[in-house]
Amino acid sequence: MLTANQRLVRKMVVVLFVIGLAVAFAGARHQQTQVAAQVTWQDVSATLQDVEIAKRDLFQSMQEKTGAL
Amino acid sequence: MWARIFQIACSPGLLLALSVTWVTPVAAQADLPEQFVSIKQFLLETVSESQRVGAATTQTLLKTNLAAFQQLKQRVDQAARVDDIIAELSTELDTIAGNFEKAALMRRDYQQYTAEADGQLQKRQSQTRAAIGEIQRRIALRTSELEAARRAVPNAANGIDRDRHQITISANQSVLHSLRAQADIWEQFESAQTRLIATLKMSSERVDYVLFVLEKNAQVYRAAANTAKLRNNVRLALSDLQALGGIESSLVDLEASWREVDQIVNEIGRQEFIPNADS
Structure with missing residues (x-):
């Protein structure tokens, strides 16, 4: 207790x-x-540029795997 | 005792003290240097807020999409065939589309904010123009007093009268000197304010354009995710996505216009007012 x-x-x-x-x-x-x-719109713009690059890299990898798109 | 308190409360001294307490802030606001500081402060705060409204949320969503793209690339590189990861790709495209959609929702908030801010900025610009008008009016008044005193000197009745006119002349010359300096400051400020409003409007339009592109991206990614899901065909889904144009040049323009806004903000930030010469 x-x-x-x-x-x-x-x-x-x-x-x-x-x-x-x-x-x-x-x-x-x-x-x-x-x-x-x-966080400012300049930061957003920089991130969006990175997104564009990442998107292009992905497409390139996919192109290499699937042949010409 | 209550009668005594009532007597003190109604005494003219206390009533005057109270009225001074109430009137002083209004009088101070109407004063030109105070108005200068208030408009300047408003401009700096509006620019700072315009640079931030909705940015943090959009940034978080875009960073999530950035990580999703990088992860997908890794998965593609590791997979023997892209069609082996079609389910994963479809899910990720779905998530990416969802994030773009959420980011695009910021557009309405941003447009609402910029419309309100624009109205307030126009109001402040009218106040600046009114202040310049007020200084011009004071300059005209002092100049006419000065001219009248100059004309009166040769006709002065005696030495004291002549001295009085001379003092009026030198006092007005001194006040006019300060007023002209104030007019210069207000005019420089007005010029910077006009440029700032125009550049801020351009920057806001560019942010709106980027959000518009995200809105369209969201639609295309949603469609591509559905294609990948329904047709089980990566090639078809990707051809849809590749049709999306890059927005790099718009992003460069956006950054350049915000840099220009920053330059004008620094210029305005450095502008100071001189002590009031004529009140």
């Missing part, structure tokens, strides 16, 4: 764990928002 003090300590540990979890989530979310707020 647990004493009243032990039950109290157990409750406090659980409460502290939940608070820590909430703080960690809030921090991660804040960091994500900050990173998201820094």
Whole structure:
């Protein structure tokens, strides 16, 4: 059987764990928002150029495998 | 005690203090240097926001598609025949089409944002023109006072009267000097503002065009995914995809126009106002 003090300590540990979890989530979310707020259309444009290159590379590989398309 | 509190509350001193507290911010806003700072701040914030609205979501979706293309290439390179991975290819094309569709949805939000921002920018431009008009009005007023004082000097009744006219002349000369400097600053600012609005509009149109291309890409990829799924034929699906033109030149134009926006923003950021000469 647990004493009243032990039950109290157990409750406090659980409460502290939940608070820590909430703080960690809030921090991660804040960091994500900050990173998201820094992305510009110039960055999107650069990524889209990479997508175009990756697309061309894929087509080339497929052409080599399937013959002339 | 309540009577005393009521008496204090209704005292003219307190009422004046309260009215000053309420009136001061409005008066400060109407002041030209304050207005300059406010318009400048608005321009810088609008440009910063225009560069970011919808960009993070689009970026995430495009990065997912980039990874999908790279992964597919790896799978193609590893497979003995492309037709062996037709199911995987079809699923991936489906995912890619879905991501392009989601990215294309940003177009409506972006158009809405730019329409609102454009309206606000036009309003600020009218404020700038009104401020220039106000300075021109003050210059005209001071010039006429100066001319009147100059004309009055030879006809001065006595030494004190002549001194009064001389002081009016030198005070007005000093104020006019400051007002002309202010007019120069506002005119330079107006020129940068006009260029910024035009360049920002062009950049926004280019972002819209890129989102339009993504919208069309989504349709073509969806069709190609369906072809691959239904006909079990990679060659046919790929010929559909290859019909898609590259958008590299548009992307280069987009980056160049944002660079131009940045240059004008830096120019505006450096512009400062001088202390008010005539209020």
